[in-house]
Amino acid sequence: MDESSATKLLFSSLALDPQILRAIEETGYTEPTPIQAQAIPHVIAGRDLMAMAQTGTGKTAAFTLPMLQRLLPHASTSASPARHPIRALVLAPTRELAIQVHESVVTYSKHVPLRTTVVYGGTDIKAQKPALMNGVEILVATPGRLLDHVESRNLQLNQVQILILDEADRMLDMGFMPDLKRILALLPKQRQTLLFSATFSEDIKKLAQDFLVDPVTVETARRNAAGENIKQSVCMVEQHDKFHALVELIRARGVKQVLIFTRTKLSAAHVTKQLERSGIAADAIHGDKTQQERLKALEAFKAGTILALVATDVAARGLDIDQLPLVINFELPTHAEDYVHRIGRTGRAGASGEAVSLIDGTEERKLVEIEKLLNRQFPREPAVTTSSASGASYHKPLKPTPPRSHGNHHKPAPADDWLSKPYEPSISVKPIEEKPAAPAPNKPQKQVAALFRKTIVQ
Ligand code: AMP
Secondary structure, three states: OOHHHHHOOOHHHOOOOHHHHHHHHHHOOOOOOHHHHHHHHHHHOOOOEEEEOOOOOOHHHHHHHHHHHHHHHHOOOOOOHHHOOOOEEEEOOOHHHHHHHHHHHHHHOOOOOOOEEEEOOOOOHHHHHHHHHHOOOEEEEOHHHHHHHHHOOOOOOOOOOEEEEOOHHHHHHOOOHHHHHHHHHHOOOOOEEEEEEOOOOHHHHHHHHHHOOOOEEEEOOOHHHHOOOEEEEEEEOOHHHHHHHHHHHHHHHOOOOEEEEOOOHHHHHHHHHHHHHOOOOEEEEOOOOOHHHHHHHHHHHHHOOOOEEEEOHHHHOOOOOOOOOEEEEOOOOOOHHHHHHHHOOOOHHHOOEEEEEEEOHHHHHHHHHHHHHHOOOOOOEOEEEEEOOOOOEEEEEOOOOOOOOOOOOOOOOOOOHHHHOOOOOOOOOOOOOOOOOOOOOOHHHHHHHHHHHHHOEO
16 A cells, blocks of 8 residues: 555544544544554454554554454453453563553553553562553563563463564664563464564564564655654764754754753763753753653653753653654764654654754764765754854854774763863853843844754755
């Protein structure tokens, strides 16, 4: 089925139960996304599925809706735990993704008596036990915590009929293969398996070969990678001016929300601190934060209490923020594919968005890898904008910085210069403690905006 004809479908033509359709209608979706239109009929028909779909394409509903449909014959209002064995297991690589998938399951199953819960690490395992003991048909889990529950005998997986591996590529990247193998050995051989992945690497194909039976393969256009609805641009800055450029960019755009990516936990913490000092309400989510802190930061961001959320790649995986206007790569990711995941946080579900990468000379090589992956070239604007107190602004040319002579990109780079210093605008920068009430953007900001507009690749 080609995508253009797929998008013309209506949910009502997808053989979904009226109670599921009712829940979809209440979410306000009018038509299935391409991945939904392609995947749902096959899953309802009971086929194994290998789907290449990134976050932002509607992939969660693409597996949740037909999963609910298939479980409907088992829906029961009985209070007895025995009537609610785990029949569908959704594995997700991170807690954030697991939580979001679970929220989607709750939304779409609102009108059907199927129970669901989510288990993930980093929180008290005992608190997760009662829901499991009461019985749930649909369990969303991160692999490690699922195995902890198996060991504690809090659950049984011998009645699982549907297994869903969400963001399978990331699960492999994060080293979950041994856990996956252990989990798969606990499941009935006779089952339906759905594998969702942003990429079809050799490892993913091997995983599919080993665990899927005669799967249907569906692929959606790499919408985010193609960047149809995301304006992507690159701005070259010297490393010590990066933070300065970040603040100016945020101010110039005048957005209410910005998601900023850093490569390491340390720089995420540092950027957050510096933003706060500059009067930009910010918080961070990264691996050193407790689950509670991460959720609190995310909630504050979604509610608009903070303007900037600073995240590392792993922590941000699966983040779904409605109408997010701007993503800034403060540092490029170690793996080129993560660039695609990062910018995919904006421009979701058909909205438009913008992604700007601030790049210093040490990141050129990473940028080239990203360009290879996307099959496009970004114009390099060799400028960082600073403005004098008098309001004049000028572009400071970037000194050519030789790339670091490390061949191995996976090795953490040495601590960056800017990390060790507090942010002090060395060149007189547009005062950052502007009064929040100050209305129209001033001249230097406009010039910054113009500069960034120039770099936009449509
Ligand atoms: P996902 O790729 O599953 O992370 O979904 C990305 C976003 O698209 C989420 O905010 C969903 O609520 C939204 N979404 C999913 N399906 C549809 C649809 N058919 N129409 C509009 N929005 C959708």
